[in-house]
Amino acid sequence: MRFPLVFLLGLGIGLAHAPCPAHAHGAHQHGVAQLMVAVEGPTLTLRLESPLDNLLGFERAPRTEKERAAAEALLGRLKRGEGLFALTQAAECALASATVDAPVLQGGKAAAGHADLAAEWRYSCRAPDKLTGLRVLLFRDYKRLTRLEAAVAGPRGQRAARLSARAPDLAW
Ligand SMILES: [Zn+2]
Numbered sequence: 001m002r003f004p005l006v007f008l009l010g011l012g013i014g015l016a017h018a019p020c021p022a023h024a025h026g027a028h029q030h031g032v033a034q035l036m037v038a039v040e041g042p043t044l045t046l047r048l049e050s051p052l053d054n055l056l057g058f059e060r061a062p063r064t065e066k067e068r069a070a071a072e073a074l075l076g077r078l079k080r081g082e083g084l085f086a087l088t089q090a091a092e093c094a095l096a097s098a099t100v101d102a103p104v105l106q107g108g109k110a111a112a113g114h115a116d117l118a119a120e121w122r123y124s125c126r127a128p129d130k131l132t133g134l135r136v137l138l139f140r141d142y143k144r145l146t147r148l149e150a151a152v153a154g155p156r157g158q159r160a161a162r163l164s165a166r167a168p169d170l171a172w
Contacts, residue, residue: 039128061109081095102115133171135168
């Protein structure tokens, strides 16, 4: 789904579909990432945009076996959507699709020494009316990620929240 333009502009978040989102709006700040949440009928869409450094500790193509393994583990985990977010259990949401876009890890080159990763997960929920929030689990394993700027477009309107390891819960 596309996040409504007015919603994104209102929260000061760049267009998710710009060619190089983080650099386009200057959001590439190590330690900080953006999470966009959209609830529409039975579908929950989460989009994470993060400097690669937050998740991997480097922002270039892997050079050693250890770095290659770390990059593959990260991409695999994001694609499986495991242990990243805990959704309201009663809503019975299941991951329907996941896409990960990290050009520097996928054969592309980084611009200006920095690189970003964008991932999008789409869940299908059997009881979407019971879906009232999520807990971000990313902070547990990715210690370099200290702050998540979240923006929600949900059934009761839009809101923004700042999440961290001490405040990982997002309700809407
Ligand atoms: Zn960087």
